[in-house]
Amino acid sequence: MYLLIKGGTVVSASGAQPADVLVEGERIAGLFAPEHTPAVEGAQVIDATAKYVIPGAVDVHTHMELPFGGTFASDTFESGTRAAAFGGTTTIIDFAVQRTGERVPDGLAAWHAKADGNCHVDYGFHMIMGGVDDESLKAMDSLVESEGVTSFKLFMAYPGVFYSDDGQILRAMQKARENGSVIMMHAENGIAIDVLIGQALSRGETEPIHHGLTRPAELEAEATRRAISLAEVAGDTPLYIVHLSASQALEAVAAARDTGRNVFAETCPQYLYLTLEDQLGAPGFEGAKWVCSTPLRSKAEPHRRDLWRGLRTNDLAVVSTDHCPFCFKEQKELGLGDFSKIPNGIGGVEHRVDLLYQGVVDGKLSLARWVETIATTPARMFGLYPRKGVLAPGSDADIVVYDPNARTTIGVATHHMNMDHSAYEGYQIAGKVDTVVSRGTVLVSGGEFHGRKGHGRYLRRGLSTYLL
Numbered sequence: 107m108y109l110l111i112k113g114g115t116v117v118s119a120s121g122a123q124p125a126d127v128l129v130e131g132e133r134i135a136g137l138f139a140p141e142h143t144p145a146v147e148g149a150q151v152i153d154a155t156a157k158y159v160i161p162g163a164v165d166v167h168t169h170m171e172l173p174f175g176g177t178f179a180s181d182t183f184e185s186g187t188r189a190a191a192f193g194g195t196t197t198i199i200d201f202a203v204q205r206t207g208e209r210v211p212d213g214l215a216a217w218h219a220k221a222d223g224n225c226h227v228d229y230g231f232h233m234i235m236g237g238v239d240d241e242s243l244k245a246m247d248s249l250v251e252s253e254g255v256t257s258f259k260l261f262m263a264y265p266g267v268f269y270s271d272d273g274q275i276l277r278a279m280q281k282a283r284e285n286g287s288v289i290m291m292h293a294e295n296g297i298a299i300d301v302l303i304g305q306a307l308s309r310g311e312t313e314p315i316h317h318g319l320t321r322p323a324e325l326e327a328e329a330t331r332r333a334i335s336l337a338e339v340a341g342d343t344p345l346y347i348v349h350l351s352a353s354q355a356l357e358a359v360a361a362a363r364d365t366g367r368n369v370f371a372e373t374c375p376q377y378l379y380l381t382l383e384d385q386l387g388a389p390g391f392e393g394a395k396w397v398c399s400t401p402l403r404s405k406a407e408p409h410r411r412d413l414w415r416g417l418r419t420n421d422l423a424v425v426s427t428d429h430c431p432f433c434f435k436e437q438k439e440l441g442l443g444d445f446s447k448i449p450n451g452i453g454g455v456e457h458r459v460d461l462l463y464q465g466v467v468d469g470k471l472s473l474a475r476w477v478e479t480i481a482t483t484p485a486r487m488f489g490l491y492p493r494k495g496v497l498a499p500g501s502d503a504d505i506v507v508y509d510p511n512a513r514t515t516i517g518v519a520t521h522h523m524n525m526d527h528s529a530y531e532g533y534q535i536a537g538k539v540d541t542v543v544s545r546g547t548v549l550v551s552g553g554e555f556h557g558r559k560g561h562g563r564y565l566r567r568g569l570s571t572y573l574l
């Protein structure tokens with residue numbers, strides 16, 4: 107069973123060149139300069155003339171079916187991974203959840219029950235630690251050794267839900283230092299934020315924009331700096347700041363990196379494009395669509411400019427989506443009259459490849475950097491490389507053919523996520539995902555879906571290969 111992707115320009119994290127990609131079964135057999143491509147009898151041929159051929163994108167931050175604020179994120183593993191495939195993402199890493207009071211292995215088993223047999227693309231798990239104690243610390247070791255879960259998310263926000271105090275964080279970091287795993291941090295000072303929320307509500311400030319105003323950038327920066335300090339005390343535990351949105355937090359990450367520390371960060375498309383004023387501050391209750399944490403930041407400050415620069419300097423190494431969709435009707439509406447009850451999250455798993463490609467069109471990112479931030483570094487950071495994130499002999503044949511000359515418009519009428527609105531309604535995209543291959547199987551071509559649920563396999567991840 108051979109597949110030949112012919113005539114395109116292969117883009118990797120190190121550059122672009124004309125090459126044909128030969129797939130045998132589920133793996134890449136070879137890349138050939140066009141004049142040296144062997145004739146392969148019976149191969150299925152995909153014509154990639156005038157198109158880019160890139161590794162399937164890797165989204166290391168999704169929340170399918172996440173329980174949050176009295177409801178569940180609206181994409182199942184089936185609908186969410188189908189939408190991911192449409193958008194050129196062929197691997198996700200979702201967050202299994204141990205809620206405070208639950209056992210870690212039970213949380214992981216519950217996530218397997220949701221995902222196994224239902225995914226269209228390959229998937230792995232991080233573990234959200236909703237509590238750190240002797241038992242959960244032990245469980246970290248067994249997840250790393252036996253379950254292929256090699257990264258753990260802790261929360262400095264959401265007291266009473268996922269929150270860990272500094273002592274718990276330090277203990278988990280010490281454990282991660284021992285077993286080689288990565289600590290992912292939701293860095294916002296949730297204790298101070300809860301005070302600001304209470305004060306805003308008592309003043310009658312209930313609209314969605316107050317979600318952002320009660321989560322100031324300085325409280326993201328403070329938590330980021332504290333996490334960096336705690337990781338240093340733990341012995342330079344690898345620390346990965348999730349959904350970084352504020353210039354001041356980026357500055358803290360950059361300063362740590364400049365001293366050679368194992369500190370990394372991701373941002374998400376919503377922080378590169380959307381703002382507190384234009385989206386979260388939309389009239390009436392409309393802004394609820396854009397309630398997420400960390401929040402969208404003010405356009406009066408240079409956050410977006412700084413995030414794009416961070417992507418160029420590698421102080422931001424990864425772009426993920428933090429895909430956490432909720433419908434407006436009945437879900438976001440839980441917070442009518444009280445912004446603090448709006449479920450937190452934006453859906454976008456389908457749009458990351460396109461939205462970041464606009465950075466290439468605008469001259470903010472190189473082609474190679476586009477591929478590196480959406481595919482190669484995510485795979486290296488979380489122990490999936492070189493199986494994922496690169497087109498190389500022996501790698502999984504996860505391949506996207508991207509047409510830079512086609513145009514699309516994002517919107518609820520055409521997206522495939524289970525949402526009744528789009529965070530990017532009307533956004534015009536220069537470029538289009540043309541063909542998507544997952545482990546040698548064509549999932550998307552000609553705008554049609556050819557996959558089947560259960561094709562996606564669980565990925566037992568190794569340790570990060572991105573550490574300094």
Ligand code: URP
Pocket residue numbers: 169292349397398399400428430450451452
């Ligand atoms: O608003 C967000 N980001 N929802 C998902 C949960 C999280 O903190 O990542």
Ligand code: ZN
Pocket residue numbers: 292348349399400
């Ligand atoms: Zn978070």
Ligand code: ZN
Pocket residue numbers: 360363364419421
């Ligand atoms: Zn630097």
Ligand code: ZN
Pocket residue numbers: 167169428430
């Ligand atoms: Zn998240």
